[in-house]
Amino acid sequence: MVLPNCVSIFVVVFSFTLLLINNGVEAFHKIYPHLQSVSATSVSEVHRTAYHFQPPKNWINGPMYYNGWYHFFYQYNPKGSVWGNIVWAHSVSKDLINWKGLEPAIYPSKPFDKFGCWSGSATIIPGKGPVILYTGIVDGNNTQVQCYAIPKDPTDPFLREWVKPDKINPVVVAGKDINGSAFRDPTTAWWNPKDRHWRMLVGGRREDRGMAHLYRSKDFIKWVRAKHPIHSKGTTGMWECPDFYPVLIEGKDGLDTSIEGNHVKHVLKNSLDITRFEYYTLGTYFTNKDSYVPDKNSVDGWSGLRYDYGNFYASKSFFDPSKNRRVLWGWANESDSKEDDVRKGWAGIQAIPRTVWLDPTGRQLVQWPVEELNNLRQKEVQMKNHKLAKGDSVKVEGITAAQADVEVTFSFSSLDKAEAYDPKWVNAQDLCAQKGSKVQGGVGPFGLLTLASPNLVEFTPVFFRIFKASKNHVVLLCSDASSSSLKTNLYKPSFAGFVDVDLATNKKLSLRSLIDHSVVESFGEGGKTNILSRVYPQLAVMGNANLLVFNNGTEPITVENLKAWSMKSANIK
Ligand SMILES: *[C@@H]1O[C@H](CO)[C@@H](O)[C@H](O)[C@H]1NC(C)=O
Ligand SMILES: *[C@@H]1O[C@H](CO)[C@@H](O)[C@H](O)[C@H]1NC(C)=O
Ligand SMILES: *[C@@H]1O[C@H](CO)[C@@H](O)[C@H](O)[C@H]1NC(C)=O
Ligand SMILES: *[C@H]1O[C@@H](CO)[C@H](O)[C@@H](O)[C@@H]1NC(C)=O
DSSP states (O other), X not given: OOOOSTTOOEEEEETTEEEEEOOOTTGGGSOOHHHHTOOOSSOOOTTOOSSSOOOSSOOBSOOEEETTEEEEEEEEOTTOSSSOOOEEEEEXXXXXXXXXXXXXXXXXXXXXXXXXXXXXXXXXXXXXXXXXXXXXXXXXXXXXXXXXXXXXXXXXXXXXXXXXXXXXXXXEEOOTTSOTTSEEOOOOOEEETTTTEEEEEEEEEETTEXXXXXXXESSSSSEEEOSSOSEEETTOOOEEEEEEEEEESSSSOOOOTTOOSTTEEEEEEEEETTTTEEEEEEEEEETTTTEEEEOTTSOOXXXXXXXXXXXXXXXXXXXXXXXXXXXXXXXXXXXXXXXXXXXXXXXXXXXXXXXXXXXXXXXXXXXXXXXXXXXXXXXXXXXXXXXXXXXXXXXXXXXXXXXXXXXXXXXXXXXXXXXXXXXXXXXXXXXXXXXXXTSOBSEEEEXXXXXXOTTXXXXXXXXXXXXXXXXXXXXXXXXXXXXXXXXXXXXOOEEEEEEOOOTTTOOEEEEEXXXXXXXXXXXXXXXXXXXXXXXXXXXXXXXXXXXXXXXXXXXXXXXXXXXXEEEOOOOBO
């Protein structure tokens, strides 16, 4: 099933009732009527995640930090079994890991959002407080407008109640030249002190050209569209959940969205509805022309860079002034069938929030799980200087392998045995499907076997494989779900990405995997290439799940240092 937008895609069984939730434009044609009134007979816990935010119903809107609390807004249908009436549910947290649910923040109540309150973003206005811009649905044709909401009582630390002033809403309607049913997901706004205007983007498309419309405002209320979109690209289709923000050229600190200057680059990310993957470019924002130009080496479109080469969509970032970091948060859907969702009793999770910054090469972003996650670590085990010959696999003993965090560095002494790279292999996922962990190689495949059953009937390998190209070495990172489960009728992709790393100087590669029952979320080489997989083992569950390291290449591999932790469950109410 393909659902079209960033706040769609949600099938949830809650309190033994199946709620079908999504707010997609075409989505409501793709609902599962035969399931809408099916009651779950048992709520399965086997694959339920324990430390990933698993809202009973959710996905992303505008995460933000305000006055000591992180706020997460997510969408659901309070009326249950049919599509519609999308509201912004609301949870708050002190640490981005443990969450407390509150009553919905924004729900359809006005002519301008009667048919749904879709995705949007929060902006903190200095001296005033937060404003949410969100997409309201005004009619049964999915006509989209942008609306304005502010907290009723800005001194309430939880910001429980939100108001939508009638006089000013909607604040943006599509012009005659814009398709009003492809016009959504306003970004966080940024302030230009020179012309004293706010700016923000709204995702859209013209025929098959995806674009981000730019709007300017003096007062955050009256918005005027710039003549040209800030950027657009042919054949990419609808741009959902655009995100636009500065990153430091040097350093890991995050920046407020309004920062500009020679010391920053800009990131433009879009969730491409056609492929259901997200892509970003790095580039320059020309303030005076209000245009964004991707760098020459930053590919714009489907073969471009991705935050995550696995199951990761509808992400949003925000600046966290309490820790001077930019935090990126994405959503991962299920990979089993809708019938399974009914049986399980839930569907959809949030990835672990990630700190994001620019790699020193300037060619890509780097991401790493927020440091607060480490508070869930317990019972550390280690493995040091362990040699793995071809065909070896060694179990990591002493942890709850179905609910774990593992960091490992592998090294090798030579690249001589690397397999030849065929320049036709441009698609990493295809290459991983062709050369999985069972296809023995030269340098690699080596890595982790996560969620492995005792006799290795089931496992999800996360591994590197190194090839020799004419000028350099090509490093592939795979997270291969193809042997993850005995169960058929699952989506078991061989997700993969290339890793931009120079092995000539340093013959080492590092990997971190967050394993949480049905999630394997991996960060290759310090967060350069990341892959989230959803898997549903039948044997490798709970106490029967194992974690191993393995090598299936001729070149011996050393596990220089491995640290693994059992993870406590997060407190998510
Ligand atoms: C949808 O659009 C059509 C064509 O513009 C119009 O005739 C119809 O009344 C609209 N329906 C709703 C529910 O707004
Ligand atoms: C407007 O967008 C909707 C939803 O994406 C699409 O179905 C429709 O064909 C578009 N209309 C035009 C004129 O492009
Ligand atoms: C290593 O290769 C052998 C031979 O193909 C295969 O039987 C085994 O399953 C592989 N190991 C892993 C972890 O894939
Ligand atoms: C998640 O589910 C899989 C399997 O149904 C689809 O193939 C993906 O397109 C979908 N991903 C998103 C972002 O919707």
